[in-house]
Amino acid sequence: MSQTVIESxxxxxxxGTLRLPADAPLRLDSGATLAPLEIAYKTYxxxxxxxxxxxxxCHALTGDQHAASVHPITGxxxxxxxxxxxxxxxxxxxxxxxxxxxxxxxxxSTGPSSIDPATxxxxxxxxxxxxxxxxxxxxxxxxxxxxxETLFAAVGGSMGGMQVLQWAADYPHRLHSAVCIAAxxxxxxxxxxxxxxxxxxxxxxxxWRGGAYEAHxxxxxxxxxxxxxxxxxxxxxxxxLQRKFGRELQRDGLSWGFDAPDFQVESYLRYQGASFVDRxxxxxxLYITRALDYFDLAASHGGVLxxxxxxxxxxxxxxxxxxxxxxxxxxxSRDIVRALNAAGCRASFVEIETDKGHDAIFLEEPxxxxxxxxxxxxxxxxRGLA
Amino acid sequence: MTAxxxxxxxxxxxxxxxxxxxxxxxxxxxxxxLLTQEKGVDGQGxxxxxxxxxxxxxxxxxxxxxxxxxxxxxxxxxAFDYAILSKTLQQMREPRHVLTELMRIADxxxxxxxxxxxxxxxxxxxxxxRMPETKALPDPWWSxxxxxxxxxxxxxxxxxxxxxRIEACAAVSPDQPARNIDPARPIENWRAETxxxxxTRERPRPPAPERATTGDLFD
Numbered sequence: 279m280s281q282t283v284i285e286s287x288x289x290x291x292x293x294g295t296l297r298l299p300a301d302a303p304l305r306l307d308s309g310a311t312l313a314p315l316e317i318a319y320k321t322y323x324x325x326x327x328x329x330x331x332x333x334x335x336c337h338a339l340t341g342d343q344h345a346a347s348v349h350p351i352t353g354x355x356x357x358x359x360x361x362x363x364x365x366x367x368x369x370x371x372x373x374x375x376x377x378x379x380x381x382x383x384x385x386x387s388t389g390p391s392s393i394d395p396a397t398x399x400x401x402x403x404x405x406x407x408x409x410x411x412x413x414x415x416x417x418x419x420x421x422x423x424x425x426x427e428t429l430f431a432a433v434g435g436s437m438g439g440m441q442v443l444q445w446a447a448d449y450p451h452r453l454h455s456a457v458c459i460a461a462x463x464x465x466x467x468x469x470x471x472x473x474x475x476x477x478x479x480x481x482x483x484x485x486w487r488g489g490a491y492e493a494h495x496x497x498x499x500x501x502x503x504x505x506x507x508x509x510x511x512x513x514x515x516x517x518x519l520q521r522k523f524g525r526e527l528q529r530d531g532l533s534w535g536f537d538a539p540d541f542q543v544e545s546y547l548r549y550q551g552a553s554f555v556d557r558x559x560x561x562x563x564l565y566i567t568r569a570l571d572y573f574d575l576a577a578s579h580g581g582v583l584x585x586x587x588x589x590x591x592x593x594x595x596x597x598x599x600x601x602x603x604x605x606x607x608x609x610x611s612r613d614i615v616r617a618l619n620a621a622g623c624r625a626s627f628v629e630i631e632t633d634k635g636h637d638a639i640f641l642e643e644p645x646x647x648x649x650x651x652x653x654x655x656x657x658x659x660x661r662g663l664a
Numbered sequence: 665m666t667a668x669x670x671x672x673x674x675x676x677x678x679x680x681x682x683x684x685x686x687x688x689x690x691x692x693x694x695x696x697x698l699l700t701q702e703k704g705v706d707g708q709g710x711x712x713x714x715x716x717x718x719x720x721x722x723x724x725x726x727x728x729x730x731x732x733x734x735x736x737x738x739x740x741x742x743a744f745d746y747a748i749l750s751k752t753l754q755q756m757r758e759p760r761h762v763l764t765e766l767m768r769i770a771d772x773x774x775x776x777x778x779x780x781x782x783x784x785x786x787x788x789x790x791x792x793x794r795m796p797e798t799k800a801l802p803d804p805w806w807s808x809x810x811x812x813x814x815x816x817x818x819x820x821x822x823x824x825x826x827x828x829r830i831e832a833c834a835a836v837s838p839d840q841p842a843r844n845i846d847p848a849r850p851i852e853n854w855r856a857e858t859x860x861x862x863x864t865r866e867r868p869r870p871p872a873p874e875r876a877t878t879g880d881l882f883d
Contacts, residue, residue: 594726596721612730615728615730616735616738619728619735619738619739619740619743620738620739620740621740622740622743624706624708624726625726625728626717626720626721626726626727626728627717627727627728627729627730628714628717628718628721628727628729629714629729630714630718631714645718648718648721648722649718649721649722651722652720652721652722652723652724652725653721653724655724656723656724656725656726659724
């Protein structure tokens, strides 16, 4: 993904890290608690006097809070700078946009690389298993601290979309509208299988050291890079891979060996893996993929997905999918929409025609952007936002 | 927007303000946009083409990409005050099922159907002996999406069979003012090009048939 857009200086950026005291723990689905809790977040724009223009943007598996600001490690522009910005569907002049690093993450929120207050060492594998609902509960605690009762919208793609669905299930009264892009209401066997490949790659790296790599002053970079490479294939469509790389070679002729990549697609994947380890923690990758695999919104609502949305009849939904996305396919989005209809919720749904696969969430997709713009416009007028 | 389509005008007249409206086959959402602006309705569209739904969303109209033949089953009972099916019934694989579903989902249905009993149809069939091609039904038989054409009388017969009450009926055409008609009069089956019906349920829905628990062939 080549992003050369320079961040606009017009965006008012704020944020920091919310530190909740030990007597305000995050209660986890596993039964464990996390305290003290830290939630790192960024905001763009200003909260209006009525506190009615807050938008929560939820990030994907390997995303973070830097949705529209320069990433402190990579120096790259925000991951959603095609959606958040002046004149874009989420305009900071109009909305107060909040993006948090999920709990379990590695960009400032409490996660497996945080220091366990009980031992004074990084949690590693003693960090409790977290769920999508735990991530959402932590976000709700941040909103409480910011004095925001209701969100104008919760928006997210991929794992971010799952958080949005969880928001609708758990906090429907705090939600005016919800946008779920290229997501699913549960992880399929294939989704879990790909994640397991990634986790095994990390754990097979000798530098993983049973998760206690930090204490040994090493990092399982090879394993994490392989995990990223495998996952990255699922973000692209076969057509996009073929269009970008085909069977093009790195240099003239084959190498007749294994040291250097022969094909451009190999080189591309190696680059994706190598650059990923600079900004991501291996244990966070284990924990967050686990949270995704445990996600099954129907199972936690009596086996009927519509039950998850019964209290969300006043929330307006927009569900979007991409035709060439085989990670979370259109069928998954359609199941969500049918459940929303069955629950009596108002929903919009469109499958966007593209060959860019799952990654289209972050790319130039005019139909995606015009759909988001139209949805937010109509919801803003329903909400009485200027 | 250019001059209002005459059938839209009639629908606009029939729909009460501030109601919940489902438009099946909503296209680019022109009718729902009109109803939202003029009557303050809470609208929802169902449309098969992705470009149509994308156009709806861009206008701020809630719409779901889906197929009227398959996706109506997922809507809850009496979720809407009106279900609109504008010149689409004849394109459905199972019009009878669609009509039943519309009346389950909504209290009232606004259904318009092109009348195959119109004199031009009869004349073309009589004189040429070929499937008619008219302004209302312009496609040749081998490419028409209209796979279940009916006459005015066919439609009123089906309504009676399904226990649907015709609250109002108007002959509509794109360029002429709507004309209230009595669809039971044989002359209307000759002269109405397209008819718009406001339907309600005649009698309460019969209870679901009880499933036999014994007496199965293999018991």
